Amino acid sequence: MAVITDDLAPSPGRRFSLATAIRRNPTIAFGGVLLALLIVMAVFAPLFATHDPFKLSPVNRLRPPSERWWFGSDQFGRDVFSRTIYGARVSLIVGLSVAIISSVLGLALGLACGYFKRIDSIVMRIMDGLMAIPSILLAIALITLARPGLGIVIVAIIVPEVPRVVRVVRAVVLSIRGQPYIESAIAGGTKNLKLLLRHVLPNTLAPLIVQSTYVCASGMLIEASLSFLGAGVPLEVPSWGNIISQGKTFFQIAPWTILIPGAFLAVTVLAVNLLGDGLRDRLDPRLARRL
Amino acid sequence: MSAPVLQVDGLVKHFPILGGLLQRRVGEVRAVDGVSFAIAKGETLGLVGESGCGKSTIGKTVLKLIEPTAGRILLGGEDVTKLKPGAMWQHRRHIQTIFQDPYSSMNPRLAAGTIVGEPLENYGITRGGETSERVAQLFQRVGLRPDAMRKYAHEFSGGQRQRLGIAKALSVNPELIVADEPVSALDVSVQAQVLNLLIDLQEEYGLAYLFISHDLAVMRHISHRIAVMYLGRIVELATKRTLFTQPLHPYTEALLSAATAPDPRRRRTRKRIVQGDVPSPARPPPGCHFHTRCPYAIAECKVTAPPLIEVAPGHHVACLRRPVGGGPQPLSVSG
Amino acid sequence: MSAILEVRDLHTQFDTLDGVVRAVDGVSFDVARGETLGIVGESGCGKSVTALSILRLIPPETGRIAQGSIRFEGTELTALGEEEMKGLRGHRISMIFQEPMTSLNPVLTVGTQIAENVVRHMGVPWSAARERAREMLDLVRIADARRRLDEYPHQLSGGMRQRVMIAMALSCDPQVLIADEPTTALDVTIQAQILDLMIELKEKTGTAIVLITHDLGVVAETTERVVVMYAGRKVEEAPVEALFDNPLHPYTRGLMRAIPRLDVEADAAGTRPRLQEIPGLVPILTRPIVGCAFAARCELATDRCRATPPPFVDAGGGHTVACWEVTL
Numbered sequence: 001m002a003v004i005t006d007d008l009a010p011s012p013g014r015r016f017s018l019a020t021a022i023r024r025n026p027t028i029a030f031g032g033v034l035l036a037l038l039i040v041m042a043v044f045a046p047l048f049a050t051h052d053p054f055k056l057s058p059v060n061r062l063r064p065p066s067e068r069w070w071f072g073s074d075q076f077g078r079d080v081f082s083r084t085i086y087g088a089r090v091s092l093i094v095g096l097s098v099a100i101i102s103s104v105l106g107l108a109l110g111l112a113c114g115y116f117k118r119i120d121s122i123v124m125r126i127m128d129g130l131m132a133i134p135s136i137l138l139a140i141a142l143i144t145l146a147r148p149g150l151g152i153v154i155v156a157i158i159v160p161e162v163p164r165v166v167r168v169v170r171a172v173v174l175s176i177r178g179q180p181y182i183e184s185a186i187a188g189g190t191k192n193l194k195l196l197l198r199h200v201l202p203n204t205l206a207p208l209i210v211q212s213t214y215v216c217a218s219g220m221l222i223e224a225s226l227s228f229l230g231a232g233v234p235l236e237v238p239s240w241g242n243i244i245s246q247g248k249t250f251f252q253i254a255p256w257t258i259l260i261p262g263a264f265l266a267v268t269v270l271a272v273n274l275l276g277d278g279l280r281d282r283l284d285p286r287l288a289r290r291l
Numbered sequence: 292m293s294a295p296v297l298q299v300d301g302l303v304k305h306f307p308i309l310g311g312l313l314q315r316r317v318g319e320v321r322a323v324d325g326v327s328f329a330i331a332k333g334e335t336l337g338l339v340g341e342s343g344c345g346k347s348t349i350g351k352t353v354l355k356l357i358e359p360t361a362g363r364i365l366l367g368g369e370d371v372t373k374l375k376p377g378a379m380w381q382h383r384r385h386i387q388t389i390f391q392d393p394y395s396s397m398n399p400r401l402a403a404g405t406i407v408g409e410p411l412e413n414y415g416i417t418r419g420g421e422t423s424e425r426v427a428q429l430f431q432r433v434g435l436r437p438d439a440m441r442k443y444a445h446e447f448s449g450g451q452r453q454r455l456g457i458a459k460a461l462s463v464n465p466e467l468i469v470a471d472e473p474v475s476a477l478d479v480s481v482q483a484q485v486l487n488l489l490i491d492l493q494e495e496y497g498l499a500y501l502f503i504s505h506d507l508a509v510m511r512h513i514s515h516r517i518a519v520m521y522l523g524r525i526v527e528l529a530t531k532r533t534l535f536t537q538p539l540h541p542y543t544e545a546l547l548s549a550a551t552a553p554d555p556r557r558r559r560t561r562k563r564i565v566q567g568d569v570p571s572p573a574r575p576p577p578g579c580h581f582h583t584r585c586p587y588a589i590a591e592c593k594v595t596a597p598p599l600i601e602v603a604p605g606h607h608v609a610c611l612r613r614p615v616g617g618g619p620q621p622l623s624v625s626g
Numbered sequence: 627m628s629a630i631l632e633v634r635d636l637h638t639q640f641d642t643l644d645g646v647v648r649a650v651d652g653v654s655f656d657v658a659r660g661e662t663l664g665i666v667g668e669s670g671c672g673k674s675v676t677a678l679s680i681l682r683l684i685p686p687e688t689g690r691i692a693q694g695s696i697r698f699e700g701t702e703l704t705a706l707g708e709e710e711m712k713g714l715r716g717h718r719i720s721m722i723f724q725e726p727m728t729s730l731n732p733v734l735t736v737g738t739q740i741a742e743n744v745v746r747h748m749g750v751p752w753s754a755a756r757e758r759a760r761e762m763l764d765l766v767r768i769a770d771a772r773r774r775l776d777e778y779p780h781q782l783s784g785g786m787r788q789r790v791m792i793a794m795a796l797s798c799d800p801q802v803l804i805a806d807e808p809t810t811a812l813d814v815t816i817q818a819q820i821l822d823l824m825i826e827l828k829e830k831t832g833t834a835i836v837l838i839t840h841d842l843g844v845v846a847e848t849t850e851r852v853v854v855m856y857a858g859r860k861v862e863e864a865p866v867e868a869l870f871d872n873p874l875h876p877y878t879r880g881l882m883r884a885i886p887r888l889d890v891e892a893d894a895a896g897t898r899p900r901l902q903e904i905p906g907l908v909p910i911l912t913r914p915i916v917g918c919a920f921a922a923r924c925e926l927a928t929d930r931c932r933a934t935p936p937p938f939v940d941a942g943g944g945h946t947v948a949c950w951e952v953t954l
Contacts, residue, residue: 024643179395180390180391180392180395180396181395181396181397181398181399183351183354183356183388183390183396184388184390184396184397184456184459185398185409186356186383187354187356187383187386187387187388188383188387188409188410188413188459188462188463189380189383189384189410189413189414189463190409190410190413191380191413194413198398198401199398199401202398202400203398203399203400341813341814341815341816342813448907450907478668478669478840479668479840479842479881479884479885480668480880480881480884480903480904482884482885483884483885483886483901483902483903483904484903486886486901487900487901487903490898490900505813505814507814507888508843508885508886508887508888509886511886511888512886512898512901513886513898535888545815546814546815547888548818549814549815549817549818550814550818550843550888551817551818551821551841551843551844551846551847552843552846552847552887552888553842553843553845553846553870553882553885553887554846554870555846555847555866555867555870556867557846557847563818563819563822565815566819568783568784568785568786568816569783569813569815569816
């Protein structure tokens with residue numbers, strides 16, 4: 001038996017503490033907390049809402065913000081605060097489902113493209129084609145084919161978002177394939193499927209998670225744009241895009257109907273992007289090593 | 292004498308150079324250009340040469356990580372060049388590899404024990420608890436603590452990672468290990484540990500090594516026979532002792548004269564025999580590839596590629612100015 | 627001979643997630659005018675950080691010179707502002723690094739890059755600087771220098787790029803050239819040419835060279851005096867012949883026995899002698915090292931070695947060693 005000559009390089013034990021976690025990753029902490037607050041607000045919307053968001057009240061049209069209508073009221077006398085809170089539901093549902101579904105589809109296609117040369121050229125040309133069409137136009141075109149509703153909006157946003165994920169995953173897979181540890185695994189007799197699941201897939205997850213936050217933010221913005229253009233969720237549903245769209249006629253006398261939901265949309269997108277930037281810095285080993 | 296563990300006949304590997312808008316083939320890099328050698332059981336054959344000489348490409352081709360353009364690769368007497376991936380899989384067991392860079396040749400997301408045990412499970416040699424028992428033995432054998440199995444690659448030092456790589460290669464009891472610059476990323480003190488371990492394992496298990504390196508001193512330490520490569524061709528092949536005491540090819544001579552030695556008095560007596568850079572393997576010079584830098588080159592060298600000729604038993608050299616029986620006397624500069 | 631560069635009790639530290647790394651931990655040495663000093667050691671011994679400290683190139687976000695003095699021609703470098711350092715770097719003190727491709731700007735021709743350095747430091751007109759660049763390329767033996775001036779770094783081979791780096795480093799007649807592993811990325815035959823060139827130019831220009839390397843062969847063939855570093859500390863310093871003839875520190879001795887040799891006629895029978903190993907690993911630099919840094923791997927170590935850092939002992943002829951157990 002060989003003499004054990006090396007002592008293991010001791011790995012310094014690190015206890016988890018919230019304070020150090022926030023100090024090291026202020027962007028993740030800030031974005032995450034903000035997003036968590038928004039999610040809580042959306043889930044428990046009925047508890048936070050001061051009014052019924054659907055109730056018309058013609059006498060109280062276009063009231064400025066006050067104690068009774070915190071964010072004022074719109075041209076039908078509906079409470080903007082309550083509608084904005086309910087609107088978070090639409091944005092978050094759209095954002096999260098677009099992020100999750102496009103990530104799963106993009107991962108599958110990206111892995112296939114990066115791994116099998118024959119599929120690659122066909123799929124990537126289709127993806128290039130999809131990316132050449134402005135995503136709003138593509139989404140509007142898809143929506144006109146079906147009855148309006150949340151589901152079709154989500155599908156219409158996913159279609160233009162998937163190619164962006166595919167590109168990222170494919171690029172990562174191609175770089176992983178060139179890594180010596182892949183050759184090492186092949187030389188050790190590892191077969192294709194195991195190679196893909198055990199060696200390639202886990203190493204694509206970090207960039208995929210980061211990309212999915214950007215897709216989430218972009219999905220929310222597209223949803224708001226679609227609603228604003230009248231091609232989104234049905235008009236009576238309080239989504240931020242719908243609230244802004246309906247308020248635009250009265251923008252000069254009641255700017256709160258636009259500014260407040262607009263600000264919420266901006267803050268939500270910011271929170272998601274901050275989270276994504278923070279995760280990118282944290283998960284990218286090249287950046288992490290430099291710290 | 293028993294059949295060689297590995298025999299390579301006329302191996303050629305050309306990489307296409309793609310160019311233009313449509314990525315058409317505009318040329319090729321002749322990475323390996325007709326190379327033949329054999330390795331016997333328990334023997335170390337060293338492949339030495341500078342970057343771009345094709346030594347690593349030979350390693351990867353022998354492992355069938357890349358497909359050869361032409362030539363035959365015989366493993367245990369069977370030609371594996373034409374085998375389909377499924378049939379090749381059976382052969383991989385007998386030929387394992389150790390990589391240069393211990394940092395990138397380990398999947399960062401797997402525990403060390405999993406990495407080392409993977410070939411065992413792939414070939415169904417062991418399962419479950421049996422595997423971890425065998426892996427623990429392998430860890431012991433290469434000088435690592437078995438309780439390190441649960442650690443990840445980044446928690447090991449460079450030398451320890453190279454031990455992990457060796458353990459993984461050993462796990463399926465191969466006959467041949469291709470070691471591509473296995474110690475060049477290591478510090479001197481750790482390099483000695485790894486070289487000693489490789490020699491011990493060879494003697495214990497009768498392993499054959501194809502040892503690829505640019506470092507002549509390491510090569511001289513570990514090899515039995517050495518092949519010197521220049522731009523895709525073997526220019527000299529001899530036993531270690533012959534090569535270092537009676538080098539016949541001018542390029543071998545140049546390599547030996549250029550190597551530094553830890554002896555401050557040597558610098559005053561040295562004479563460097565070559566100048567200039569290695570030409571690009573995409574546009575190798577015609578004739579003898581070395582003629583552009585060779586102090587002894589004659590007109591004939593620019594047109595005729597010299598064949599590799601056995602000038603003395605076991606001593607092969609590819610140089611027009613070294614006819615059979617040319618002996619070890621020095622060449623002179625002419626023309 | 628007067629010292630042109632004096633490093634005294636240099637401490638350079640870095641902040642990492644695991645704590646403060648004492649990369650350089652109390653190193654002192656002198657560089658005399660026109661001499662070649664080698665700094666040798668394994669990875670993580672602090673040799674490159676020492677070079678970066680002299681050039682004041684330690685990234686301020688993570689590292690700092692915590693203590694010590696660096697005097698160059700009588701000027702205290704640790705007290706200079708960044709602007710004054712910029713005036714010195716590439717002019718009075720210049721440097722070449724391991725990978726010439728990353729040290730050259732890929733979008734500028736080599737002539738422009740050398741000439742810019744000359745204009746910046748010497749204040750000469752552009753045409754004179756171009757002429758100087760051509761002279762320098764001639765000096766480092768780049769054939770057809772006038773044409774090469776207009777080529778980009780990627781058009782040159784690795785050896786050629788390192789020649790360009792040397793030309794640029796010497797273009798303003800520096801007093802000290804710091805070369806950090808200048809030949810490590812190069813092939814054997816190219817390495818030999820570059821080393822020969824550096825020595826020849828040193829003799830021609832009188833520039834002192836600080837050569838930082840892990841390669842004992844390179845040290846033996848090019849330097850006059852050697853500093854051996856281990857775990858951020860200097861353990862031995864000697865004229866090159868004395869160091870190789872009679873290494874005194876157990877670490878230096880271990881290193882010399884660990885390298886496979888080309889120049890020894892030992893294995894006539896074709897046997898493979900075992901290399902001497904240095905057992906164990908280098909210490910973790912985030913933990914304070916009590917006593918001698920090498921004690922944990924040293925076969926001579928005693929309790930005193932583990933408790934108290936050894937002082938430097940003078941072995942005569944400029945040979946000093948930090949070891950309690952050394953017998954002179």
